[in-house]
Amino acid sequence: MIESSELPARRPGTGGTHPELALAYAADDGSFAVYNDYSAGRAVFRPRSETPPPPEVAATWRRTRDGGQVRPVAPADPVEGYGLFTFPYGPISMGVPESGRFDVRTYGERILALVPVAGYKSRRILASVCGQTVPDAALRIERLAGNFSAAHATAFLSAAESAAGASVPRGELWVRALAQELQRVYNHVHVIARVAEAASQNVGTAQTQALAEEMLRVQGSVFGHRWLFGALLPAGPRRRLDAGDRRDLSNVLRRHAATFDRLWELFLGSRTFVDRIQSTGTVTPSLAKEWGAVGPTLRACGVPWDDRLRVPTSPYTDLFLDLPQESGGDALARLLVRAHEVRASFLLIEQLLDRWTTTPEALEAPAPPVAPSRALGRVESPSGDLVYDVTLSGDRVASIGMRSASQANFPLFARGLRDGVFTDFHFAWESFGLVFSEVDG
Amino acid sequence: MPTWIGQAVRHGIVTSRYPAEPASEAEVPPTGRPPVAVKGSKLLPAGASLCPVGAISDRAVDRGRCIRCARCLPGGFEFRGPVESATRTRTGLVTGEPSPAAPEPTPPLAALSRSVHVFLVDAGSCNACNLEVLALANPFYDSQRLGVFFTNSPRHADVLLVVGVPTEEMVEPLRRAYDALPAPKAVVAVGVCAISGGAFAGTPGLHDALDQLVPVDVYVPGCPPAPVHVLDGLLRVVGRGRKAEGA
Numbered sequence: 186m187i188e189s190s191e192l193p194a195r196r197p198g199t200g201g202t203h204p205e206l207a208l209a210y211a212a213d214d215g216s217f218a219v220y221n222d223y224s225a226g227r228a229v230f231r232p233r234s235e236t237p238p239p240p241e242v243a244a245t246w247r248r249t250r251d252g253g254q255v256r257p258v259a260p261a262d263p264v265e266g267y268g269l270f271t272f273p274y275g276p277i278s279m280g281v282p283e284s285g286r287f288d289v290r291t292y293g294e295r296i297l298a299l300v301p302v303a304g305y306k307s308r309r310i311l312a313s314v315c316g317q318t319v320p321d322a323a324l325r326i327e328r329l330a331g332n333f334s335a336a337h338a339t340a341f342l343s344a345a346e347s348a349a350g351a352s353v354p355r356g357e358l359w360v361r362a363l364a365q366e367l368q369r370v371y372n373h374v375h376v377i378a379r380v381a382e383a384a385s386q387n388v389g390t391a392q393t394q395a396l397a398e399e400m401l402r403v404q405g406s407v408f409g410h411r412w413l414f415g416a417l418l419p420a421g422p423r424r425r426l427d428a429g430d431r432r433d434l435s436n437v438l439r440r441h442a443a444t445f446d447r448l449w450e451l452f453l454g455s456r457t458f459v460d461r462i463q464s465t466g467t468v469t470p471s472l473a474k475e476w477g478a479v480g481p482t483l484r485a486c487g488v489p490w491d492d493r494l495r496v497p498t499s500p501y502t503d504l505f506l507d508l509p510q511e512s513g514g515d516a517l518a519r520l521l522v523r524a525h526e527v528r529a530s531f532l533l534i535e536q537l538l539d540r541w542t543t544t545p546e547a548l549e550a551p552a553p554p555v556a557p558s559r560a561l562g563r564v565e566s567p568s569g570d571l572v573y574d575v576t577l578s579g580d581r582v583a584s585i586g587m588r589s590a591s592q593a594n595f596p597l598f599a600r601g602l603r604d605g606v607f608t609d610f611h612f613a614w615e616s617f618g619l620v621f622s623e624v625d626g
Numbered sequence: 627m628p629t630w631i632g633q634a635v636r637h638g639i640v641t642s643r644y645p646a647e648p649a650s651e652a653e654v655p656p657t658g659r660p661p662v663a664v665k666g667s668k669l670l671p672a673g674a675s676l677c678p679v680g681a682i683s684d685r686a687v688d689r690g691r692c693i694r695c696a697r698c699l700p701g702g703f704e705f706r707g708p709v710e711s712a713t714r715t716r717t718g719l720v721t722g723e724p725s726p727a728a729p730e731p732t733p734p735l736a737a738l739s740r741s742v743h744v745f746l747v748d749a750g751s752c753n754a755c756n757l758e759v760l761a762l763a764n765p766f767y768d769s770q771r772l773g774v775f776f777t778n779s780p781r782h783a784d785v786l787l788v789v790g791v792p793t794e795e796m797v798e799p800l801r802r803a804y805d806a807l808p809a810p811k812a813v814v815a816v817g818v819c820a821i822s823g824g825a826f827a828g829t830p831g832l833h834d835a836l837d838q839l840v841p842v843d844v845y846v847p848g849c850p851p852a853p854v855h856v857l858d859g860l861l862r863v864v865g866r867g868r869k870a871e872g873a
Binding site: 276306307310388394418450620621 | 756
């Protein structure tokens with residue numbers, strides 16, 4: 186815990202103090218916050234009232250519990266001038282296959298300001314799981330964002346398990362880590378494919394899409410489900426892997442890793458591709474820290490923060506993880522970080538397969554806590570830090586809060602696109618890896 | 627020095643033979659098939675008590691509700707149903723119910739059997755269905771070889787493909803997209819969220835069934851359906867679907 190006296194001085198105009206990087210999250214009652222203490226290299230939890238985030242950012246992290254309200258998810262960015270108008274892009278568009286709107290202030294070509302508007306597809310998940318048992322709630326939580334399902338399931342389950350005081354077998358933690366790393370590779374490869382598509386790199390797009398499909402098939406073969414739904418729960422569809430299966434899997438993944446290396450080398454050799462993403466959607470390191478960027482967006486700004494190495498209960502602490510860091514803050518830097526993470530994740534998967542010596546151990550049903558108890562679960566999702574705050578009452582979820590990577594990064598995306606042009610939109614959007622369903626809840 | 631053309635040649639052809647040939651095991655993971663009671667209907671009551679979404683009743687399995695969570699497997703169920711489980715009617719997804727042998731209706735867009743243009747609407751999904759639909763463009767499935775094209779405007783589309791459980795906020799955008807489609811048009815509901823609400827059925831503020839908002843022509847069950855299932859559903863719109871195995 187850092188003391189209040191160690192906090193930086195009051196910033197003009199915000200009406201409050203905040204640490205250098207405050208990560209508040211949309212908790213159930215908003216009373217707790219998670220902060221990354223960069224100097225100490227660890228995460229600390231403290232009452233939010235002591236150190237509020239900048240109010241303009243806090244307003245965009247409104248609790249997702251009730252859902253249902255269509256609302257801006259980045260600070261207002263008023264700009265006026267001759268011929269300016271607001272162009273609403275969405276909520277339905279094929280360019281962004283999810284439903285969400287972008288209010289673009291423009292005079293026809295340049296984007297002078299952009300405010301993303303979310304809430305169209307709010308499924309009221311956090312509100313609807315209250316009162317459910319943990320396994321039933323997990324079925325909905327893992328569908329909060331289909332392509333980050335392993336991260337959401339792991340964060341939620343670890344919060345619920347800490348609240349219940351249950352101990353989880355080490356092997357189970359490794360299985361969850363394996364699921365997360367497979368999904369991280371899929372997501373990063375998918376992001377690179379989408380950026381390549383926007384840049385009209387047709388061969389590269391097809392090849393990268395094919396690799397992403399191969400990763401989905403690997404997930405399907407290991408966990409029985411292409412998107413890992415149910416795979417991390419007791420009684421899920423996951424397979425038992427014997428030594429031979431693991432060897433085969435390891436060979437397949439080594440082939441995919443080699444394919445990725447070749448593709449990435451070709452991408453970096455393409456001047457048109459690199460030119461297109463360089464200086465696009467730039468986030469400055471100071472803004473990233475001030476507004477609390479997470480994940481590859483943060484690491485592309487020169488901050489080597491990763492929950493996998495910072496959260497004390499993480500199963501990664503005795504694995505080799507090479508953490509990338511770039512300083513550009515633009516779409517290129519984010520893609521370089523992602524490419525590096527793909528390689529790092531393939532190495533992690535190898536280590537995890539080596540350790541997965543036994544069949545997945547049966548999870549003991551934790552004895553329900555007598556009094557309501559509350560705990561946090563925190564994992565590094567493919568797009569960054571994901572926090573769950575779960576209160577259990579008996580064996581049921583009494584209340585739940587969540588702060589997703591997309592919630593944290595949406596304001597940065599909006600600001601990064603300022604002064605870009607329309608064609609920059611997709612490069613910036615895809616490179617952040619934002620998911621509307623993770624914001625809407 | 628590696629080149630893109632060299633990489634493409636080295637990669638070779640990976641495109642699926644579906645629907646000329648049955649879907650391979652790689653294309654459909656275990657959960658890609660609907661669950662069936664291995665030893666017949668006497669297992670249904672046991673399955674009903676295990677099912678968290680009410681897809682299994684004492685008399686039938688409703689494929690339009692099943693989210694493939696695998697909880698019924700210890701009760702004697704297996705993921706052994708047909709890959710081609712898309713239907714033209716909602717009741718067709720309920721298996722085991724004695725039905726008055728309703729004839730399969732004629733395909734809604736049979737006249738467009740050689741080329742069909744599709745517009746995707748996300749009414750409230752988790753993004754997995756969206757990505758599975760987008761995967762149809764990848765070299766493994768390459769929907770264009772079958773004349774299935776995705777458009778950027780509902781005005782250029784013949785088929786409205788809807789994923790996700792419709793939220794209150796998406797009802798109006800959804801209706802406007804539907805109205806913008808020129809006739810003749812068809813609607814495909816992809817995923818159990820759009821068919822019945824799936825894992826979210828019964829939540830206030832959500833519309834459990836898409837077919838109460840717009841008329842639905844083809845139902846594609848799954849959570850999410852794999853790309854071959856989506857392809858099967860789209861081909862069923864124009865009457866080119868593969869005959870279900872064992873049907």
